[in-house]
Amino acid sequence: MSDASTFPGGTAVSWLDVYDSESIDGLRGGSPHMHLASAECYVVVGGRGRLQTLNRSGVKETQLEPGVVVWFTPGTVHRAINDGDLRVLVIMQNAGLPEAGDAVMTFPAEHLVDAETYRSAAQLPERLTEAERQADADRRRDLAVRGFLELRDAAEAGDFAPFEAFAAAAARIVQPRVGEWQGIWRGVVGAQADETRRSMDGLAAGDWSSLLAAGVFEASANPGDRRFGMCGRLRTYQLAR
Incomplete structure (x- = not known):
């Protein structure tokens, strides 16, 4: 990529309506998954729910209600639970990486053998109707929940070997x-960091010419219907020049 993101920090933003269909354990919500290189932040704007997380530090559940801001770093398995009309503004580190595959869902081990096996379970087929697309997203979610429950139950019993095996499989x-991610990062986050460094170097030397390049930008929503994401229905925005 050659265009630097105009959004602060080289981040991405999206509106998320968390799935409200019931999963195999009776809870309503999204597909548990882990990001490999990017942190994620939830700014809760409506409804109520919970964020279930699992990493090497243990299992945690965070209550979600309007005004709550919570974030988690790479290597954290997370699952959004919708207890009633949960809506979230999602801020993602490293704009472009999540869209380039920086997430692996917690499918059972037999679906994590290699990239092709995982993709066959993770990819949603093309469907004509929204109801069919929702049903496919629910089936994918339930598969991820099944694997997540196994990891969580083991961790709660003090056994983190299954979690570590999942993390190793996700990395493979x-x-x-x-390599693709590194190119995206250099063109977005790296480019913005370089621009800030050059500006500060100039200011330190008494050169304020960087201020003459100031601008005001407005993001437009990407066209098309809200897509079926891992956690719910997503509305993404075009944030690059």
Whole structure:
């Protein structure tokens, strides 16, 4: 990529309506998954729910209600639970990486053998109706929940070996794409950091010419219907020049 993001920090933003269909454990919500290189932040704007998380530090559940801001770093398995009309503004580190595959859902081990096996379980087929697309998203979610419950139950019993095995499998699955991620990062986050460094170097030397390039930008929503994401229905925005 050659265009630097105009959004602060090289981040991405999207509106998320968390799925309200019931999963195999009776809870309503999204697909548990882990990001491999990017942190994620929830700014809760409506409704109520919970964020279930699992990492090497243990299992945690965070209550979600309007005004709550919570974030989690790469390597954290997370699952959004919708207890009533949960709406979230999602801020993602490293704009472009999540869209390039920086997430692996917690499918059972037999679906994590390699990238192709994982993709066959993760990819949603093309469907004509929204009801069919929702049903496919629910089936994918339930598969991820099944794997998540196994990881969580083991961790609660003090056994983190299954979690570590999942993390290792996730790293193998994404490894072929890391070179692509590095190019995206350099063109977005790296480019913005370089621009800030040049500006500060100039200011330190008494050169304020960087201020003459100031601008005001407005993001437009990407066209098309809200897509079926891992956690719910997403509305993404065009944030690059």
